[in-house]
Amino acid sequence: MHPKQERTLVIIKPDGVQRTLIGEIIKRYERVGFKLVAIKMLIPSLEHIEKHYTLDPNWRRITGEKTINGYKNKGLTPPSEDPYEITAVILKNLKTYMTSGPVIAMIWQGAHVVQIIRKLTGGTEPLTSDIGSIRGDFVLDSYQMTDADGRAIRNLIHASGTIEEAEAEINHWFTKEEIINYHLVQEQILYDVNLDGIKE
Numbered sequence: 001m002h003p004k005q006e007r008t009l010v011i012i013k014p015d016g017v018q019r020t021l022i023g024e025i026i027k028r029y030e031r032v033g034f035k036l037v038a039i040k041m042l043i044p045s046l047e048h049i050e051k052h053y054t055l056d057p058n059w060r061r062i063t064g065e066k067t068i069n070g071y072k073n074k075g076l077t078p079p080s081e082d083p084y085e086i087t088a089v090i091l092k093n094l095k096t097y098m099t100s101g102p103v104i105a106m107i108w109q110g111a112h113v114v115q116i117i118r119k120l121t122g123g124t125e126p127l128t129s130d131i132g133s134i135r136g137d138f139v140l141d142s143y144q145m146t147d148a149d150g151r152a153i154r155n156l157i158h159a160s161g162t163i164e165e166a167e168a169e170i171n172h173w174f175t176k177e178e179i180i181n182y183h184l185v186q187e188q189i190l191y192d193v194n195l196d197g198i199k200e
């Protein structure tokens with residue numbers, strides 16, 4: 001597979017739609033040079049969201065550990081030392097959050113798309129996500145607030161974390177027929193070796 005064929009799944013979460021950031025988010029991915037190959041709006045079911053987050057059998061452990069470390073890095077005591085206990089609560093809150101309204105599901109394609117879209121999107125917790133990233137620029141939220149309120153962190157976007165995760169998530173959200181294979185004119189300047197079609 002040529003690197004330009006890499007694909008990732010992005011979901012604009014219900015808060016992203018409600019904040020009227022659909023255009024802003026799409027613009028950020030589009031202007032880098034990525035190609036949109038599938039897009040739809042839907043209100044996901046509880047089952048669909050639970051399956052989405054548990055496609056990766058390690059997600060429960062990793063997310064729990066990441067959360068525990070987040071507390072410790074701030075000098076705080078995590079609510080539990082057991083990553084699975086932490087993730088059970090996160091998953092319940094995520095289901096409420098992600099089914100609260102319409103979302104935009106998209107597939108983006110291009111070289112290093114998984115890694116670059118994660119970079120543009122920013123870290124999970126908006127309090128600590130980088131300035132210039134979408135989460136850093138357009139939203140405020142923290143584990144401190146979500147813990148106090150017993151809810152999921154509102155960070156506008158889901159983006160696949162790895163190429164394997166992207167493949168599984170794309171299959172979960174889209175059928176083959178919904179994905180459009182096409183050429184984008186700008187791909188020539190991004191990927192062509194010789195650039196021999198420009199001069200008159």
Ligand code: ADP
Binds near residue numbers: 067143152153
């Ligand atoms: P990311 O979306 O950055 O890949 P994860 O896969 O770790 O993050 O978690 C999935 C989603 O679950 C996050 O985007 C966020 O909405 C929510 N979430 C994760 N960890 C927590 C937490 N400790 N407290 C509240 N919500 C969380």
Ligand code: MG
Binds near residue numbers: 159160161
């Ligand atoms: Mg993730």
